[in-house]
Amino acid sequence: xxxxxxxxxxxxxxxxxxxxxxxxxxxxxxxxxxxxxxxxxxxxxxxxxxxxxxxxxxxxxxxxxxxxxxxxxxxxxxxxxxxxxxxxxxxxxxxxxxxxxxxxxxxxxxxxxxxxxxxxxxxxxxxxxxxxxxxxxxxxxxxxxxxxxxxxxxxxxxxxxxxxx
Amino acid sequence: xxxxxxxxxxxxxxxxxxxxxxxxxxxxxxxxxxxxxxxxxxxxxxxxxxxxxxxxxxxxxxxxxxxxxxxxxxxxxxxxxxxxxxxxxxxxxxxxxxxxxxxxxxxxxxxxxxxxxxxxxxxxxxxxxxxxxxxxxxxxxxxxxxxxxxxxxxxxxxxxxxxxxxxxxxxxxxxxxxxxxxxxxxxxxxxxxxxxxxxxxxxxxxxxxxxxxxxxxxxxxxxxxxxxxxxxxxxxxxxxxxxxxxxxxxxxxxxxxxxxxxxxxxxxxxxxxxxxxxxxxxxxxxxxxxxxx
Numbered sequence: 001x002x003x004x005x006x007x008x009x010x011x012x013x014x015x016x017x018x019x020x021x022x023x024x025x026x027x028x029x030x031x032x033x034x035x036x037x038x039x040x041x042x043x044x045x046x047x048x049x050x051x052x053x054x055x056x057x058x059x060x061x062x063x064x065x066x067x068x069x070x071x072x073x074x075x076x077x078x079x080x081x082x083x084x085x086x087x088x089x090x091x092x093x094x095x096x097x098x099x100x101x102x103x104x105x106x107x108x109x110x111x112x113x114x115x116x117x118x119x120x121x122x123x124x125x126x127x128x129x130x131x132x133x134x135x136x137x138x139x140x141x142x143x144x145x146x147x148x149x150x151x152x153x154x155x156x157x158x159x160x161x162x163x164x165x
Numbered sequence: 166x167x168x169x170x171x172x173x174x175x176x177x178x179x180x181x182x183x184x185x186x187x188x189x190x191x192x193x194x195x196x197x198x199x200x201x202x203x204x205x206x207x208x209x210x211x212x213x214x215x216x217x218x219x220x221x222x223x224x225x226x227x228x229x230x231x232x233x234x235x236x237x238x239x240x241x242x243x244x245x246x247x248x249x250x251x252x253x254x255x256x257x258x259x260x261x262x263x264x265x266x267x268x269x270x271x272x273x274x275x276x277x278x279x280x281x282x283x284x285x286x287x288x289x290x291x292x293x294x295x296x297x298x299x300x301x302x303x304x305x306x307x308x309x310x311x312x313x314x315x316x317x318x319x320x321x322x323x324x325x326x327x328x329x330x331x332x333x334x335x336x337x338x339x340x341x342x343x344x345x346x347x348x349x350x351x352x353x354x355x356x357x358x359x360x361x362x363x364x365x366x367x368x369x370x371x372x373x374x375x376x377x378x379x380x381x382x383x384x385x386x387x388x389x390x391x392x393x394x395x396x397x398x399x400x401x402x403x404x405x406x407x408x409x410x411x412x413x414x415x416x417x418x419x420x421x422x423x424x425x426x427x428x429x430x431x432x433x434x435x436x437x438x439x440x441x442x443x444x445x446x447x448x449x450x451x452x453x454x455x456x457x458x
Contacts, residue, residue, distance in 0.1 A: 001172070003173065019170075020171060020172065020173030020216070021167070021168040021169065021170050021171060021173075022168075023168065023203075042204075042207055043204045043207075044200055044203075044204065044268065044269070044271065044272045045269075045358065047269065047271060050271055056245075056274045057270055057271050057274055058271050058274050058275050059200075059271045059272060059275065061203075062199060062200050062203045062204070062272070062275060063199075063203075063275070064173070064199065064203075064218075066173055066175070067175065067199075067218060067220070069175070111270065111271075114270070130270060132269055132356075132358050133268065133269020133270055133271060133272070133358050134269075
């Protein structure tokens with residue numbers, strides 16, 4: 001039996017009838033056509049499917065679609081708010097050469113967004129620790145770590161003067 | 166990789182959840198974080214007919230501490246909630262040691278401590294530290310509540326004394342005693358995001374330079390988290406010095422009953438039990454000295 005659920009994705013409200021055995025990953029990719037979120041391992045080990053639910057990074061492959069009823073989801077498509085100008089995290093991934101095949105990128109960027117929202121100036125060690133649950137098969141980890149450091153700096157510069165300390 | 170079909174309920178209150186569990190007795194499973202269940206289901210190792218998601222019950226997500234009652238962790242408190250809690254960081258460092266090695270940020274934002282226990286993996290990282298610290302658990306069904314030591318909870322890989330109609334509502338850990346300390350040490354092929362090949366939890370109490378209390382629990386070396394009773398016996402009453410600890414760790418290695426699998430050989434596990442147990446006891450001793458009365 002399908003369940004009627006209401007939820008928000010990247011600021012847009014949705015109302016959908018979903019089967020309880022549908023994962024959030026399947027719903028995002030197949031029902032909403034938001035294919036920026038990838039499916040890697042399907043077991044919560046690789047981080048490629050990372051999205052934010054009510055502001056917290058989770059694995060969309062391990063989340064039931066029905067369980068986001070009443071909740072707010074953010075995917076990589078929500079990073080560039082206007083849909084045109086990229087987020088500083090995305091810009092820095094391009095600038096530092098952190099994107100190779102790109103399959104891990106959206107998960108990495110969501111993890112970076114999650115990290116920088118709680119820790120705006122992470123050390124290299126803190127970034128590496130946070131990315132421990134994200135696999136890049138092209139193994140371009142150094143550039144990804146660098147991209148997140150660069151993004152942290154950029155985002156600090158973008159904040160209004162009075163917020164800087 | 167698609168999930169099998171099931172009926173789904175997300176009750177908003179405990180009474181509602183308990184009624185559902187009584188009505189849907191056939192193939193009903195309680196789900197909290199779901200991070201273990203979802204993997205088992207997508208691999209065809211678990212085919213529940215009905216899932217009762219307890220995460221929407223607001224009064225189950227809490228962590229409370231008071232010096233007289235100790236620590237109480239509600240069953241939908243997340244692993245990330247545990248890591249952030251100032252009381253647990255101050256008074257239960259062995260639990261922090263276990264939880265910070267578990268999974269990754271995303272999974273710790275979904276998974277619960279109670280779920281790690283109910284999943285009953287022999288390698289469950291949270292089990293050894295909680296067991297050595299004397300944790301108890303509350304199981305609630307429509308027929309009433311029972312509270313039992315975590316030591317009596319596990320029956321085999323994935324098997325516990327919890328009935329399908331019961332919900333684990335809380336984990337209770339006593340207040341730390343003076344002159345006592347606990348530690349958890351584990352080893353795995355990778356430093357993080359990996360299942361433990363061996364884990365060792367130790368709790369000791371040292372008074373007048375003698376071990377007056379000891380509890381040792383080994384993870385991933387038996388069908389359930391294993392209480393090393395002979396190791397404990399070698400410590401209790403013995404003088405506090407290095408030889409006592411080194412000897413006890415050797416006994417722990419003999420007590421372990423590991424198998425060989427993808428993560429490690431039985432031989433390697435036995436050797437590592439000795440190393441991990443030695444380190445855990447020594448650290449527990451240091452912590453007991455820091456908490457001298």
